[in-house]
Amino acid sequence: MRRRSSEDRAIGDFVDRVLSRPGSRREFMKKAAGLAAAGGAAALPGCGGPAGEEVMLKWKEYFKGNYRLMTRKEKDETVRRLERLAKLQDGVDVQVSTRPEWKQVLFGYGFNITRCEGFMECVSACVRENNLDRISKTQYVRIFEMEHGQMNVALGDGKFFHEVPVEGHFYMGVQCFHCESAPCIKACPTKATWREPDGIVVVDYDWCIGCRYCMAACPYWGRRFNWNEPSVPKDEVTRKQHYLGNRKRTRGVVEKCTFCIQRTREGKLPACADACPTGARVFGNLLDPESEIRYVLKNKKVFRMKEELGTDPKFWFFID
Amino acid sequence: MLDKALCGSKRYWGLIIFLLAIIGVGVLTYGYQLREGLGITGMGRSVSWGFYIAQLTFLVGVAASAVMLVIPYYLHNYKEFGKIAILGEFVAIAAVTMCLLFVLADLGQPQRMFNLILHPTLNSVLFWDMIVLNGYLFLNLIIGWTTLGAEKKGTPPPGWVKPLIYLSIPWAVSIHTVTAFLYSGLPGRGFWLTAVMAPRFLASAFAAGPALLILLALIVRKYTKFDPGAKAIQALAKIVTYAIITFVFLFFCELFTVFYSQIPEHMDHFKYLYMGYDGYGAYVPFMWLSLILAGISIIMLVNPKTRKNEGTLVVACVMVFISTWIDKGMGMISGGFVPDPLHEVHEYIPTLPELTITVGIYAIGALILTVLYKVVVSVREEELA
16 A cells, blocks of 8 residues: 555656746747737726736736746745735735645644543534635534444444533544645545645645536545635634645535644644543644654553554544 | 538528527526525535536547547557547547536535646646646647548648657546546545545446447438448447446456445445435436346347347447446436435436536537537548538
């Protein structure tokens, strides 16, 4: 399994290198964007106005490249455009980060099924933090209520709505497990989704064509699609954002849990782990022997969901 | 040669206008989908592919079946297929065009579709599907057009087409194999995770495609002076017979593995489709209809009397076509998503706009087919005159 995925990566890297040669696609895209923007500006009456500016910004956004092929300068430019667009379109001041991974960090997650009591604080914290669509009620995290005597989510109830905890039951959280050998990444026909060096599986929302092959490929139901134009009330928008995380998505693209990349790369816990009132959620650096997640892996009995599929998730369930 | 499509009878133009009207409604509905997003379809978080991808899957098979004419004619020099090989190639053109349109209709961000080419991903089966489908479209365009052009001039086709014709044989197999691999390599979907998927796809394709060709050949014979030949139609009927039997056989192979092993992840999809699961069973009557039609058509096709009688042959071919369409165009995709990987059941029912767009794309295919067949018929009628 692992060997094959490294081969995939080798092929991917090769394609990346070919594509990112100077004078190739990126140069072309830039020129095309420049030309088109000039044309667009000429065609617009009163181009100085906010409407004209918005069209210009959107036009330039359309011609930008895949995030992984952008230079530092291009990243800064798109961030400026996105921040300005958020102001123009929604009237909110956001800061979009492009902070890369920390060296010597590989994120891992632990979920204590003895502790979780199904309060779902994690779910609502996630919705707020990640600016998830309120219309379709998108949620990255799901909690299943399980009867004692088995450990199969298939037999659990993922739609419970009553006072918790219920006698004779326990609770299991399911979200994107950030697999090391992720079937979803392999499926994507445009390289719009990939695994960052710190282990976070991300989506470039502006490169995704919305084919949803990744959703068919994921054995954990970890991905969400924007069937409608997502919407968040203005005063509820989380303004500290990351390009690969909780920034504004459009309809027709796939999104997913990013371990709250905008928080974790700033040294904070993901919103779900932060919000958990029972301490059932453990998050940390797998490469740091002193981290809590390493303590869990060393001292608790852990298991992973559908381990037999060989996807190698970075998310472990454990029992006290 | 395309000028031949510009002069036709009233009936011809009536058909063209009728198809254009349906296409118009389809295009308008697609505009609505572009504006509102894919939320206007019946798809959702659990069933993330629906009718569009299902039609793609079915039509790839129809397209691939042109090879069932090409192999006997070009490899075995079976002369009877000389006149109708072109009919198969033109069906392939129409079918592949519809396939590509269905992919387009299914994309959440169609304006970004060129990202497929800008940033190719060799490890994604969908990327390869795009490559083989486009390649097959161009192969058939070139082959069909040059051979017909040569025939019009009364000369044999130019030598350089031969290698392309031979290439089109494995290519036809590849388009349906790659389309099956789209599904059969996904670890979380027990319904699709089976090596028999590609053979099953090919078998149902080689039944549905030639069945459609028989019907089309009979329509052409009825309404024009061009006769595709009774012997050719009978040869096609035998191909349909073997293919539909193989298809049902492979289906039962799958059924055995799934139900004898009793592994819920594989079995529950079949339970959902054929018996209903967890209180949901919208597809049950259709799936049984598909099986029953396949069964009756096999009896009719195996029996030489009913196969050789063109009246009953038509009935059998219609049955084969409907049976395979239900299997792939309805059950194959929905069945794979229900229950979902967390074993929850969300039933998928296509919405009216979704069906309108689907019918619109079928009308585009029918229009392409009508125009291309008109050209063929005109060229052939000239030869007779």
